Amino acid sequence: MHTIIKHVTVLILLCCGLQLYAQDTIKNPEKDKAIHSLESLKESIRAEERDALRIEVKTVNERVLHKEISYKEAEHLKEAAAIKRALNIENRIRITENRMEYFERNKTDTISFEDSKNMFSVTIGAGEKGLKIKGKSKPIKYDIRTGNQFLFAIGLNNAIIEGQDFSDSPYKVGGSGFVELGWLWNTRLFKHTNFARIKYGLSLQWNKYEIKDNNYFEDNDKVTTLEDFSYNLKKAKFRTTSLVIPVHFEFGPSQKIEKKDRIRYINNDTFKIGLGGFAGANIGTIQKLKYEENGDAIKHKTKRDFNTNTFIYGLSGYIGYDDFSVYIKYNLSETFKNQEVKQNNISLGLRLDLD
Structure with a gap:
């Protein structure tokens, strides 16, 4: 055992x-x-x-x-x-x-x-x-000359038509509008002052017309014309979507903050003015019609180019305080091709540049 x-x-x-x-x-x-x-x-x-x-x-x-x-x-x-x-x-x-x-x-x-x-x-x-x-940290950069911003703008939209007063526009003032969304870079032009800078980036623009007098756009053999609709239109809207590169020279005072290991320029609570323009391409066009036919409510959408110019360009500018500005843009390129009467888009609204 x-x-x-x-x-x-x-x-x-x-x-x-x-x-x-x-x-x-x-x-x-x-x-x-x-x-x-x-x-x-x-x-x-x-x-x-x-x-x-x-x-x-x-x-x-x-x-x-x-x-x-x-x-x-x-x-x-x-x-x-x-x-x-x-x-x-x-x-x-x-x-x-x-x-x-x-x-x-x-x-x-x-x-x-x-x-x-x-x-x-x-x-x-x-x-x-x-x-x-x-969590690897990077050394603090002494001077940062380029920053970035988010752009949002909204306001009224209409057209300047050759030979017509603005009061005779075929588009409703209240119903026609624009929206712009973008991402911008802001670069100081000089080493020791931030009074002048260049602002550039990429943005999407939506320009909309609300058509008056029961009219709508019709493509007639590569010429876009306003025609009377056969039914009573409740709404007729025409919208273009553009992808553009905006460039502005911005001027205004800024606050310089100096520390032992860095300098920074702050544009908060200051006036500014920007002058420049934009260029890009029209990437979409749509017309929306709302009407009644035999008692039925009908919504009709048509997506085609409507002979709009593919390449667009124009002038723009803004003046404001802090992040907010009054913003205006004018298309030097005509809205439609092959037109006897020139038509150029114009927009006026509010602009927000957020750091």
Whole structure:
């Protein structure tokens, strides 16, 4: 009996030992991989700080060229930047090594670490394995000359027709309108002042006419004319959709904010005026008619080019305060081709430029 118990005990201990050995052989390669990843991270820390130092030195040199600081001040700033970056490397690597030693000593299966530049997590053993790094920060740029804005404009739309007064327009003033949506870039033209800038981008324009006097547009052998509709029209709307590149030269004061490591120009709460134009293509034309026929309400949509000009261009401008402006645009290109009477689109409304 004692012999059996001894054999069973030895067998159990042997099985436990084999299991522990197997676990260790599985986990050690993962630990080696994690430690190798952390060593790679230390090298990336050195590279980050060296890149940041190069940017700081370049910024200081630019300030010397622009005579914002003296050569002596520049040398002092570059020396201070070099010391700061060297200490950053030393501190961040020391923190990384301390974390590695802590997790090795406590034999934890998960290594996690966070500093001001990176956050990463290493998982060893069961479950998800690997190294995750996110949240890498970039050095602050000393001067940003180009920003971006969202454009929204809405207002009245009509046409200037050759030989007709505006009061004789075939389009309703209240029912005819336009909408414009776009994305713009705003670039300062001069290094040391933001009084003049160029604004450019891409936008969609929708120009709509609501036709009066029971008329509608008809394509008659490549000539678009207004014709009387055979039923009583409740509504007759004609709309073009255009994709354009707007370009404006904008003028106005701005506030300059100077800090030790950056300068910024702010246009909030200031007057502005923009002069320029646009060019692009007509990408869609539609006519919508609403009427009754034998007591039935009918809606009829026609999508075709209606002999509209594909290439469009014009002049535009705005004047305003802060984000809001009064906006006007005029199409130098005629609305329709092959017309005996010229017709050019004109719009007036409100414009919103959001940073």
